[in-house]
Amino acid sequence: MKLVQFAAAVIAFALFTAAQAQQPVVVKFSHVVTDETPKGKGAIRFKELAEAKTKGRVKVEIYPNSQLYKDREELEALQLGAVQMLAPSVSKFGPLGVRKFEVFDLPYMFDDERSLERVVEGPVGKGLFKLLEPKGIVGLAYWFNGFKEFTANKPLRKLDDFKGLKIRIQSSKILEGEIKAFGAIPQVMAFSEVYTALQQGVVDGEENTPSNKYTQKMHEVQKHMTLSDHGVVMYAVIVNKKFWDALPADIRRSLVEAMAESTQYVWDIAKKENDDALVKIKAAKTTDVYVLPSTEKAVWRKAMLPLYQEYEGVVGKDTLQAIEKTVAQSSAKK
Ligand code: LMR
DSSP: OOOOHHHHHHHHHHHHHHHHHOOOEEEEOSSOTTTHHHHHHHHHHHHHHHHTTTTEEEEEEEEOSSOOOOOOHHHHHHHSSSEEEEBGGGGGGGTTTTTGGGGGTTTOOOSHHHHHHHHSHHHHHHHHHTTTTTTTTTEEEEEEEEEEEESSSOOOGGGGGGGOOOOEOOOOHHHHHHHHHHTTTEEEEEEHHHHHHHHHSSEEEEOHOOOOOOTTTTTGOOSEEEEEEEEEEEEEEEEEHHHHSSSSSSHHHHHHHHHOOOOOHHHHHHHHHHHHHHHHHHHHHSSSSEEEEHHHHHHHHHHHHHHHHHTTHHHHHHHHHHHHHHHHHHHHHH
């Protein structure tokens, strides 16, 4: 090769490398809810902060509402590196072989979000994230949505009202146990399929936060809602470990900062998002909203107690005791 050709090749390669160096790092952030939810708004806030803090060296592409992947697929896509970031409900880690996250599915475990926040920010939350690493996943943060309410096309006021109903749940063995303890039939289903299944009567009801119900228009196909506050929807924001470990340290530091600020934002807005969604559901006049009286709530809570014994082996006695201690301390402070 003549010297001129060699020099031209070197310059071309240098230009290519320089161009490559200018290419932003792309973070595909896939999730299954609309932008108008605590998680949807948190993803958008993370995108804004991540792109600003890295001065454009990172580009976050958000794919909301199961556009790219739905429930089960999204975890597989993350492990394959087809997407870099997710924020699935912690009820959905069972199929990944990490069932300990289902501890958050135990009914009536929490009655206020502050104790929940203390649990996920403490040793329990950190210990659960450690379990994800052998799966090629890094846990970055926990985002809160809200307390779950039941809906169905018949009033749900007493335990007997659940008899024989098909109730949609997330892919969690403890949620299966919960719905059976209510005397109903659990049906695991992807979040993106729930509206149609309710509309067609494939399932009779489901449990979710008001913001999830409203943004999926479930109130249009559910005549009755019971404010039972019997469980929580909590998310783990996770990234593909290979991608995360390969990031330049300064970019990773900026993303950690962006994640911390967007996490605080999600916890700050979650309650209002759900309160506002409930107001809109009531205003739509499609669903009769019933507040479960505390006397009846005590009956439901008692009926759920055997689940704690039954699943202690799965979630770990130490984890259960640590959570119950935090919840008790939180109640004492009220
Ligand atoms: C559900 O599947 O009901 C929820 O986990 C959806 C979500 O991500 O909030």
